[in-house]
Amino acid sequence: MSVTVSDLLKLPSLQHARVIGGAGGLKKVVSSISVLESTDPGVLINEVFRHNKYPGSEIVITGFLNCINDVECQCSNLLRLIEGGEVGMVLYYVGVYLPRVDRRLIEIADANDFVLICMPEGQRHLRYSDLITDVTECIYKDRLVPGSLVSDILARISSAPHHQQTVGTALQMLCAELGCSAALTTHEGNILNLATWPSGMEDTVREGIERCLQLLTEQICVPCPFLADAEMSCVSIRSDLAQPLHLALIKVGAPLGASLVEQAADIVRICINIWGKQHGAVAIHELLRAILQDEPLKMRRLAEIFHVDVASLHELWMLCGADAGEVEERMEQDLALARQCADTVVGAIYEGQPVMCLSTPHSLRETESAIREILSCALKTSPDAVVVRCSGLSNTTSCRRAYLLTLDNLEDAKRIFPHKRMFLQGELELAASCRKRIDEGETAAVRRTMPLAALQADREYHDLLDTACVYLLDCDSSVTRTAEMLFLHKNTIKYRLQRIADLLGYRLGKMPETIELYRSAAVYRLLHEVR
CATH class of the missing domain: 3.30.450.40 (GAF domain)
Incomplete structure (x- = not known):
């Protein structure tokens, strides 16, 4: 039971094939063969290589026929296959439909000992079925031989x-x-x-x-x-x-x-x-997965086994953008920090990111202290790491919605709040709202930024606009912090704020007038990033 990639290269259907990358993986065992039909990496994550499934040790056939000119998509698919435990890929129709094998594919294969095999180039008569038959027969015969x-x-x-x-x-x-x-x-x-x-x-x-x-x-x-x-x-x-x-x-x-x-x-x-300790961790991961995928029957069954009161879970934390290796090493310490401020914590690495569902924390001070500690450790190796905290969730279905809200809108939230390291649910919802307005078309987006239009009457329009955005979005309406961030004297900021107030007819921070201005600043930043 030990057919390797090297053994497969001796098969008749691979007689004229070339190994063009990942030669370090030639001794890896092959358990089966499959065909890559999807070119959407998200499908590979969510449907083919779900976190609790490890097909592993397959060799994959593809011609990248649906993305022959999209090298980024090809690379993304290759990385997802590697993450799913596949051992190699056989490329068909190079020089026929696929113009060439991009150097980036070879570099990824070499870096991960993922064997990249190229069938003879320029030959359109080649058929997947020949290789599938050869590999299947080879594996079947090997399994008939007694072994360990x-x-x-x-x-x-x-x-x-x-x-x-x-x-x-x-x-x-x-x-x-x-x-x-x-x-x-x-x-x-x-x-x-x-x-x-x-x-x-x-x-x-x-x-x-x-x-x-x-x-x-x-x-x-x-x-x-x-x-x-x-x-x-x-x-x-x-x-x-x-x-x-x-x-x-x-x-x-x-x-x-x-x-x-x-x-x-x-x-x-x-x-x-x-791997006894990890076995328990995987089962906990299954509980977290059941929560985030809204599988109530499975969730209740696992909750009973591990004596977890899922009805008490009202909060979700995610650490995003952290180094994968560091995340695995620190997961238990991060869970311990979370348990200092909440009675019930269910957490694991899910889809490559630490995710925790918690009961209502004892106090805001304890919560912020724990998150700061988690974040400070992550920032040592991952300068782009951020923590997302969604609180006040009514049930596990709300936990799933908060998780999906984060996946869909965190990048936009980072564009709106580029200096933030901890994001709250409201900031993600704001990002979602702004994105919706932009997607409705230019007219809707311009209409949303109308509250800022009054500043155009001043010859220092761009300075006033920049000051308003920083003051509202980055500095919690603090003159001192705004001055520090813009490298200006506080009196300059005060002058600009007064000028803005004169043009708007109200002072920044006055509610409810400032609400629409705040949203306008967020849409403006998102539009500016898009352009």
Whole structure:
């Protein structure tokens, strides 16, 4: 069970292919082959390589036919495949439809030991099916040869990204290798990890196991009570954890046999012992994922297992733009800081960013102190890091909305407030509102900036406009801070503010008149950035 990329290069369909990048990954194990059809990196993240799924070890075929002239899109897809654990890519139709292989693709492949293989250039008669047949046959024949499943899976999981070195990943690899479904459960019958083969059977297998798990004893290859033409094996996993766990394996068609069941149990036991702490972290990540993806049934099930009162969660924190390696190292310390100011905290690295859902904090002072500490540590290695805090959320559905609000509008909020390092929900909502006005067209955007038009009557219009924006958006209406930011004397700022007041007919800061001016300044900044 150890077909490598190097082995595949000996196949007839790859006889004239060239390795043009990532040669350091030639010894990586290949578990299957797939075709890249999507060119939207977001689809790869949200649908193909969801955080709790690790297909891993696939080799991918593509011709980038939908983005032959979009090198940025090609690079983004390559990076997403690497993050998803794929081992290499075979490029077809170079010189036919794809003009050439851009140097940036090769550099990304080399940097990540991601094998980039180029089929003979200028040949339009090549077919994906030839390579798919060759690779599938090679992998199938290899699996017929007796070998150590344990060492193979452990080697592959050890080479996986650090955050994917978990029991869940091991189960997914097992399912792919053995063509079976697997579930790891507690003694009480709670499912901790579930992986199915073929994919898409999660609900069927989960419901079947939950229905009959209490009736099952340790047994090998007995008829499955909830799937036709399938056999089920249930074994006890006695790891270093205090509580024994159970592993259920379901195979349609030919049974696994006692030897493979024993090896599978051994793999899971070893993974729990090596990555036991991470196993708990992944389960917590699953709870966070259920909250952010609004999966109430899964959320309640996981909340019961970990004794988390999800109804008490009314706040969401996100650390954005931080170094990935630093984030992983500091996650536990950041969670500890959050727990100092809130009774309930559910947090994990989600889609590459630390996300925390909290109960209402004890006080604003404690909250700001914790966020400052989290941010100061992140800024040491990531000068562009920011923290987002959304408070007063009514339920977990609101937590999801706040998360999506952040994803959609944080970049615009940074343009409106370029000096901020901590963003609140209201600032994100303001950014969303401004973007909506701009997207409605030039007329709507100009109408939104009308409150600033009165300043055009002054010959120092640009200075007054700049002062108004800095005073309102950056300095919380502080004359001293505005002077410092613009490198001017306070008296100059006072003079300009007085001149602005004369032109507007009211002083900056007077409510409710200043509300529309504030929005106008935000739209102006966003328009200025766009242009």
